[in-house]
Amino acid sequence: MMTIGVCVSLSRKPVAECFESxxxxxxxxxxxxxxxxxxxxxxxxxEIKAACKKYEVTVTALWCGWSGPTAWNFYxxxxxxxxxxPAYRFARMQDLTDGADFAESLGITDVVTHMGFxxxxxxxxxxxxxxxxxxxxxxxxxxxxxxxxxxxxxETPVTLLRLFEDVGLPNLAVNLDPAxxxxxxxxxxxxxxxxxxxxxxxxxxxxxxxxxxxxxLGLETPMGQGKVDFPALLKGLHALGYDGCITIxxxxxxxxxxxDILAARDMLRSILETL
Numbered sequence: 552m553m554t555i556g557v558c559v560s561l562s563r564k565p566v567a568e569c570f571e572s573x574x575x576x577x578x579x580x581x582x583x584x585x586x587x588x589x590x591x592x593x594x595x596x597x598e599i600k601a602a603c604k605k606y607e608v609t610v611t612a613l614w615c616g617w618s619g620p621t622a623w624n625f626y627x628x629x630x631x632x633x634x635x636x637p638a639y640r641f642a643r644m645q646d647l648t649d650g651a652d653f654a655e656s657l658g659i660t661d662v663v664t665h666m667g668f669x670x671x672x673x674x675x676x677x678x679x680x681x682x683x684x685x686x687x688x689x690x691x692x693x694x695x696x697x698x699x700x701x702x703x704x705x706e707t708p709v710t711l712l713r714l715f716e717d718v719g720l721p722n723l724a725v726n727l728d729p730a731x732x733x734x735x736x737x738x739x740x741x742x743x744x745x746x747x748x749x750x751x752x753x754x755x756x757x758x759x760x761x762x763x764x765x766x767x768l769g770l771e772t773p774m775g776q777g778k779v780d781f782p783a784l785l786k787g788l789h790a791l792g793y794d795g796c797i798t799i800x801x802x803x804x805x806x807x808x809x810x811d812i813l814a815a816r817d818m819l820r821s822i823l824e825t826l
Contacts, residue, residue, distance in 0.1 A: 552794060552823070553785070553788070553789070553793065553794055553795065553796065553797055553823055553826075554579075554580050554795070554796045554797070555578065555580070555756070555796070555797050555799065555816055555819050555820065555823075556578055556579075556580030556581045556582065556609075556611060556796045556797070556798040556799065557573055557576070557578045557580075557581055557798060557799045557800075557812060557816075558581065558582050558584050558614070558755075558798055558799070558800045559573060559581040559582070559583055559584065560583075560584045561583050561584060561585040561586075561587070561590055561595075561599075562587070562590070563590070565598070565602075566595075566598050566599050566602040567598075567601070567602040567605060567606070569602075570602045570603070570605070570606040570608045571606060573608070574606045574607070574608065576809075576812065576813060576816070577816060578608075578816070579606075579607055579608055579609060580608070580609050580610075580611050580796045580798070581608060581609075581610055581611065581798065582610070582611055582612045582613070582614050582663065582753070582796075582798045583599070583610050583612075583613050583614065583659075584614040584616070585613055585614065585615055585616060585650060585653075586616030586617075588618070588646060588649065588650075591649065591650060591653035593656065596653065596656045596657055599657055600657060610657060610659055611659075611661065611753065611795065611796045611798065612659060612661035612662065612663050612700065612726070612753050612798075613650060613651075613653070613654040613657070613659050613661070613662050613663070614663045614664065614702075614726075615646070615647055615650035615651070615654070615662050615663065615664050616646070616650075616664070617633075617639075617642075617643035617646040617647060617664070618639070618642055618643065618646055619631065619639040619642065619643065620639075623768060624766055624767055624768060625735075625762075625765060625766055625767070625768070626766060628667075628668060628705070629667075629668045632665060632667040632668060632705065633664070633665050633666040633667020633668070633705070634647075634666050634667055634681055634684045634685065634688075635666065635667035635668055635669065635670070635677055635681050636667065637677070637680060640680070640681075640684050644684055644687060644688050647662070647664060647688050647699075648688060648691045648692075650662060651688075651691060651692045651695055651697055651699075652695070654697065655695045655696075655697060659697075660696065660697050660698060661697065661698050661700055661724070661726075661752055661753060662692060662697055662698070662699055662700065663700040663701075663702055663726040663753060664699075664700075664701070664702065665701075665702050665704070665705060666681075666685065666701055666705070666706075667681075667705060668705045668706065669681070669705065669706035669710050669711065669714055670710075671706070671707060671710045673713060673717070682714065682717050682718055685699075685714065685718050685723075686718045686719070686720060689718060689720045689722055689723055690720065692722055693720060693721075693722045697722065698722045698723070698724045698752055699722060699723055699724065700724045700725060700726040700752055700753055701714075701723070701724070701725055701726065702726045702728050702731065702755070703725060703726070703727055703728050703729075703731055703732050703737075703740075703743070703747075704728055704731025704732055704734065704735045704737065705731075705735055705737075706737065707737045707738060708732075708737070708738050708743040708746035708747045709746055711725070711746075711747055712746055712747055715750065723750070724750050724751070724752040724753075725747050725750040725751045725752065725753075726751075726752070726753040726754070726755065727740065727743075727747075727751045727753070727754045727755070728754075728755040728757055728800070729754075729755070729757065729758075729779045729781075729784055730755070730757035730758050730759035730771060730777060730779055731755075731757070731759075733759050733760065733761055733769060733777065733778050733779065734759045734760075734761075734762070734768045734769040734770075734771065735762070735768060735769075736761055736762045736769065740779060740780075740784055741780055741783045741784050741787055744784075744787045744788065744791065748787065748788070748791045749791065751788065751791070751793055752795060753795060753796065753798065754788070754793075754795070754796070754797045754798065755797075755798055755799075755800045756774060756781075756797045756798060756799040756800065756815055756819055757771065757774070757779075757799070757800045757801065757802075758771070758772050758773065758774045758775065758776060758777030758778070758779045758781075759771040759772050759777040759778065759779070760772060760777050760778055761778060771801075771802055771803075773801070773811040773814060773815070774799075774811070774814065774815035774818055774819075775814075775815075775818055781818065781819070781822055782822050782825070785797075785819075785822050785823065785826060786826065789826045797819055799812050799815045799816060799819070801815070
């Protein structure tokens with residue numbers, strides 16, 4: 552049976568405070584979102600483990616960010632995101648392997664990240680070096696007994712499938728963000744299951760609309776107000792045997808974020824009851 556969780560940002564705020572908050576909302580599963588490398592310390596790991604035990608929270612994955620510039624659009628994003636841009640590649644490989652080692656110290660097997668705008672053309676000059684970089688990072692995780700999860704969105708499903716085939720390691724997997732496939736205009740997430748469904752090890756519960764111009768991503772929305780067909784998506788995942796977590800992500804802040812997360816929780820619960 553699929554479970555429902557929520558994203559929790561790893562920040563300087565006490566972890567116990569964050570976990571107390573999500574348990575009051577009815578969540579006992581989460582993905583930890585980590586961008587600040589200075590927080591990936593043995594002391595912070597012990598703090599997280601103590602909070603997990605106290606509040607009976609299971610961390611399903613570490614979402615591992617990386618250093619350097621970021622631009623979440625179709626132009627500058629091509630040159631700044633993930634391991635694709637050669638200028639930032641080596642440092643970010645180290646960010647990811649260090650993050651994986653931090654996750655290992657917590658007993659977390661799944662490490663999630665965005666890899667950037669993976670070239671759709673396999674003959675693109677950037678592609679061979681990118682493949683080698685992914686293989687190197689994935690090999691490090693494999694030695695740790697971990698999986699490297701690609702969060703969907705910045706590449707088409709078939710491009711991601713080709714990359715997995717070209718890297719050729721067994722610990723590559725997908726964190727399916729159905730909204731991102733729509734926000735980036737890359738695929739219908741239900742149909743994407745035909746291509747990459749067997750690789751799914753994590754899911755983000757997020758909704759959104761398709762882009763309306765060629766520069767900016769589409770608009771993220773509260774669950775149920777965008778283009779993601781969650782009943783069909785969860786039915787398809789259930790048919791594939793997926794029994795992991797659906798981690799709600801709502802990329803706004805404040806009281807409205809809380810309200811939208813609770814509404815998403817209730818919507819997902821009602822869908823899961825029908826499976």
